[in-house]
Amino acid sequence: MDLSIVIVNYNTKRLTMDCIKSVINSKIGFTYEIFVVDNASTDGSCEEIIATSLNVELIQNKENVGFSRANNQAIEQSTGRYVLLLNSDTIVNENTLNTMLQFMDINQAIGASGCEVNLPDGSLDKACHRGFPTPSASLYYMLQLSRFFPRNPKFNAYHQSYLNMKSIHEIDCLVGAFMLIRREAINEVGMLDEEFFMYGEDIDWCYRIKEAGWKNYYNPTVSIIHYKGASSRKKPFKIVYEFHRAMYLFHKKHFARKYPFIINGIVYCGIGLKLGVSALSNLAKHGR
Template sequence: MKLSVIILNYKTPYFLHLCLESVQRATANLESEIIVIDNNSQDESIELVKTYFPEVFLIENQENLGFSKANNLGVKQVNGEFICILNPDMVVPENCFETLLEFSNDKRDLGVVGVRLIDGTGTYLPESKRNIPNIEVAFQKLTGDTSKYYANQLAQDEVGEVPVLVGAFLFMRKAVFESIGSFDEDYFMYGEDIDLSYKLTQNGFKNYYYGQLTALHFKGESTIKNRKYQRRFYKAMQIFQKKHFSKGKFVDGIIVLALKLLAETKSNKKLKLENGDTEKNIFWVSEQSAMPEAFRIKNYKSLNVIAFKDLSQLQNTSGTVIFDLQDLKFSEVLQSIQLLKNSKNRFRIRPSNCNFSLGSDTSTSQGELLKW
């Protein structure tokens, strides 16, 4: 088998549904498998996978094992030569995996590959490619200077080597992943992608950023941005520094103190997960499919059906744009969100044959679910 896609889910049933539809389309022409690991979500996630995606191999954990341990468990179950570790709040284009397999096949020193990521507004996410956060870079990051933290030596749409890729999308050979000891399970959440990337380069592998492929990462969907998770993030940075850049107890102690202080003072982001504002202008974008009647009868300010070929007229509008995947490609939706990203519109995506749409207006909090 050529490819195994591993998706670790925790309390994101609707985003998982959208992610799985995109992965199914992207693997349609490949010898592949999809594995979903649920970290004891205790919501409708399990039932959703069983009902709508029965061909997916489902692992039901009885507790939240965290990112590293759960993904390591998943990799042990796969049959693919290549693996892709994927967040459940990701959307990939149809040509994603075929393109990366072609790029990777002849690279025997291949470490991990990442792609260009955008958020739900079409904004580029600079964490798509990063540098190693050694002590100097880490302290600059703490003070708000990210000039050395992000790998700005490579343009957004370029292809080339970078030190660190983001854990939301990690594509690599299974054998290479296992050869360096898989994910370090000292990390519960955050930091494991930095650690993995660093171990790969230390063992002679090359990590690549493939900026000619764009995927959507809603962000924040599997972690509520409260102080508990802020502490986990900075704890992960502390673990990484101590393991790979220790300067002795005194300096390490200063780093720990600084990280702890920042974790305690970091502002919390407000959670937003609701059923939508019924006063908005709605623009329903499709090729041919009609707007569902159940959605049409809801009390919106105005409803407009827009043909995909006429999408450019939305550059001067203000409202909620809903892309209908009943007859649109994921690649078309991603291109459209980027085309309209500087407009006053909000973007939502409706999976095929579903009575909901979802999206996000910020990369720092959970998104919006609209059901009808």
């Protein structure tokens, strides 16, 4: 098997069906399998998949186990030379999969790669092209210095948009909405860290892949459409909490030992403060 595609579904029945169909309708010149892992959806997603007799492997969880664990469930059963993490709220363009696999086959030093990810309005989903969130990169990003110094690598270290966004190049971090990983890289660094519930696991994986000596690459010659946030609108405070918890987990895991106590304290306080502000804003917006 050449490619194992893993789609995690949580109450996004229509989007998931459209995503699967976009894969099936792609121009694919290789063997592939599709896994759909359902995290206890209540919108009839599993019934729809079964009723339409789509050629997918369906894993049905009795509870929402999160993004990392759900992906790992499918990866454990998969047999492809490559594994593709694909969000349920994406549409794959017809040439994307072929091009990306050919790209990986030609470039054996690449452990993970991603394509251009566009939002429905045609703008770039900036999460598909990132540097690692070091304390300085995160600070400059929060202060929005990248808006004033877009060509400065220091102040724009988080999204690294000072690079040529239309050329193929090495990048620190891809996005889990579309991440193509070489099986050998997975065997070497391990699977997704299940401590991350639904944010940060892609950054963590990219960090470990790069630390192991593999390269992460951004290939904007092909693209997908990302209807961003479709499955995260159901429990807004839960999403806010998990987003900030992922920041804490990533820093503690990879950066805490590299920085003095005072820097770590500032980082943790900053995350806590940002969580508080975001929670209050969320409460005002949703009334709960």
